[in-house]
Amino acid sequence: MALKNGWELVVGLEVHCELATNTKIFCSCANQFGDEPNTNICPVCLGLPGSLPVLNHMAVEFAMRIGSALHCRVEPSIFHRKNYFYPDMPKDYQVSQNDEPINVDGYLELPDGFRVGIERAHMEEDTGKTQHMGSSGRIHGANYSLVDYNRAGVPLVEIVSRPDIRTAEQAKAYVAELRSILVATGASNGKMEEGSLRVDANVSVRQPGHEYGTRCEIKNLNSLRSLTRAIEYEANRQIDLREAGERIVQETRHWNEEDGRTSSMRSKEEAMDYRYFPEPDLVPIAPSAEWVAAVRDALPLMPADRRRLLSEATGGELAPGSDPIVTIVDQGLDALVLGAVAHGGDGRRAVNRVANEVVTAEQGARLNIAGFAALLVMEAQAKLTSTQAKAVLVEMMETQASDPAAIATARGFQAMDSGVAETLVDELIAAHPAEFERLRAGDTKVAGFFVGAAMKASGGKADGKLVTGLLRQRAGL
Amino acid sequence: MSAPTRTVVTVSTGDPGTAANIAADVRAGRRTAVDVLAQHFARIDAHEGDVHAFNLVLRQQAGEQAATVDAAVAAGIDPGPLAGIPVALKDNLCTRGIETTCSSRILEGWKPPYSATVVQRLAAAGAVAVGKTNLDEFAMGSSTENSAFGPTRNPHDHTKVPGGSSGGSAAAVAAGFASIALGSDTGGSIRQPASLCGIVGMKPTYGLVSRYGLVAYASSLDQIGPFAHTVEDAALLLENIAGHDPADSTSIDAPPPSLVAAVRRGRADGVPGLRVGIVEELSGEGMSSDVLARLDVAVDRLRTAGATVGHVSVESTKLCLSAYYLIAPAEASSNLSRYDGVRYGLRVSQGAANVEEMMANTRAAGFGAEVKRRIMLGTYALSAGYYDAYYGQAQKVRTLIIEDFRRAYQQFDVLITPTSPTTAFSFGDKTADPFTMYLTDVCTIPSNLAGDPAISVPCGVGDDGMPIGVQLLGPALSEAVLLGAAAVIEKGN
Amino acid sequence: MSERLTRADVVHVARLARLTLGDAEVQSFTLELADILAHAHDVASLDTAGVVPTAHPLPLVNVLRADVIRPGVDRTEVLAMAPWAEDDRFRVPKILGETT
């Protein structure tokens, strides 16, 4: 979506990712979503006087995986205290990494090849959960709040992008891609609906070539839909202000899903003074070169690499960012495609069949790779029409059968001889002169009618493409 | 204040003897832990009303613990190296199910759901906890006058302060309410009250004793340490609380040192060849003459026992007080944020329209003046635009101090200074001007900033008849050396 | 620092530190903090070019814990200590959030 009057959108995203560890970042309480309130708590994550944090090995490991997958440098790092008062934060400071984060300076490659810079991906602890009680159920107008500390101390990695994003669609693609990367590393379950991924967007507008405008940070973006809607709303709000000659105030704004607007969070002049200082209860993290290399080497292929491999399997006929390839990677069906190609199947046909007919990982799991490859070969050799091939594929998934030839034989499938097809087409033209006249007059939609009729007459054996070709020939198109 | 009286333990009938003796007797079945405890409770009953060493006396629990120890002995089971020793706990150490207040209104009534690692280790070693001792609120002070529950009096003279912040623990041991005690030392809070009350007090190397369960004042400076009548008892107690704790990330991962043996060696063999350096910056200006006279006596004792003595300049000690009063309040301002009326302790809701106001009103009502002063100071020192000049700069000074000490320890094995510039002062003497009070920690603060161990050992009395301690400092993990040298000074008493 | 601490600074810091201060307290803190900071001038004005700050006296690194669940504390014990609990959670007065 382009902005009005030539304005350019500038977006940087901060994504908070809850790590899929067994325990919290600084204590041995379970990191578990959805449990009874205040059941996964201990002196440490409640911030009780005298308690001390001890860093979870796996949280560091996951943070390093995320950094490596985002092409960051993994560096020696320390924790800081970020001081501010809030009832869901048990110590009234958040232990976070400030100026020496574990991962710096990477990038994320979108399916279309565009690279979004990653400034940093640092570790920190999550806060508890506050429920606002009162008529509205929202923070504004609530009479009081109830706090559950089960989530307090859940390990987070905050991934901060550079302000490289230029459209709302790109922001959405970035989050979707990041989500697949996080899931691929095993560091996250990627469930946005459970709050495992939470996105804040820094949005500003400018005229191309000008300096960055003043930005606003939008919070509470809990879905990809909210993300794009909020960015578009906010961009237009800022443009309207700028065009009216007003200044943008740098502030944090809250996205309201119901009314589709962003609104200013209460601005507190002291809110920005977090009084960071090094956390004295923790010691520095200095991962050895061996540890960093071991983490990097153990990473599975990332989505961008997998898309590239699939594209290569089609001989480059399909781009890495093409829809079918993106679908296959999203669903984790790469192995089916690459396996079929290894068994002699045609890459492009394999990609299209998997993306359009198999679609889901569950379906894919029901398919025998060698059998799928054999089906592709039969189709390529014109032993089956594409309609027949699809029907065989559906049956293979339904019955988990592995021999497509047997199914084709049982169904009496064989490609129709071209002579028989010509006879059939001529019979149909004779039977439907009015329709044929319309076709001749250029109404190509009528071709569909004839193909359908041919299928019916032949019991599904007719090759749709062949019938269409013959019709066009007869009609002189 | 009552007229000057004394409640100090003197060797007489009914003296329970040293902690080491108590444990040896109880383990051997010569005495029962219940009897030993009764002796201490008798002293508490007689004098606690004057001294006010305790926020809470654990009469019932202590009786049960002592009975358990005796039952173990009777069953032929060794109750542990601290069997039956009555110990007092500074009231900033968490004790499960038992009120832990830090002498603050804001924590009044709070019962932690867990015990500090040191408290668990003491119980496992057979010690008997007799009570929670008074302190300057959140350990911020040098006289115990900042307690929300009233001051503790020096057992040697009830018109004088016991020192602080661990004044209650020092007074409890000096008055014979407990045989030994635990305190915490952030800028001298064990050593200074030990000196003012005439007992031994030690701040171990940072990381030697787990801080888990010690309510934090300034996390990078706080250390738990022992109070005792004798150097050997201090060593015995330290030996049993030291050692790695996986619950404290800053805990040193090494086996605990053998300390009692070092004390006995020092007492028997002296300190032949030990190089002792008198710190020039802390042995002249600002120190009262009687304190300096006792420092000379201590030096003579070491020399007589085989030490070589010289003078050394540790110039950056002059910066320590300033650096400390930037670092400690900064960390404290953050550590004390959690007292916000949400999860435990005091809440003042009246007149609060929202949670922010509730927090601010609770903290205003719950904290005393000195705590507020340090929170304010620390918040300012960390705030935007001032971090580099204050906190950041103080952290660099810390580096200079560490380097200065490292140089000094190339020439000397241990350094010696007074513990406190004066003997115990009178109530109210230093409360009018906060900075005057801060000056009493000038000798003790450097080892907290450096993370090094230091011990205060009694060495006679001053012109006013009040106790004077001298301080020995050493490099990290030199506890055995310090205790051996302290035993030499003690032997001359 | 050469600038003198002002009343306004004290009011600002008190808000950051969530301390409700009366006028008299603001007054006395303004004087006392200025005095303490004046004493800290030796540290604030020291030339420390090239000196690395020490955040911690110990040179420890990588102190890590295995990712194994261990029992925490019982919520009844903790909630019993809360000034106000409701529905197994900690109840607090209303939180100021976004404006409308």
Ligand SMILES: [Mg+2]
């Ligand atoms: Mg963050």
Ligand SMILES: [Zn+2]
């Ligand atoms: Zn926990």
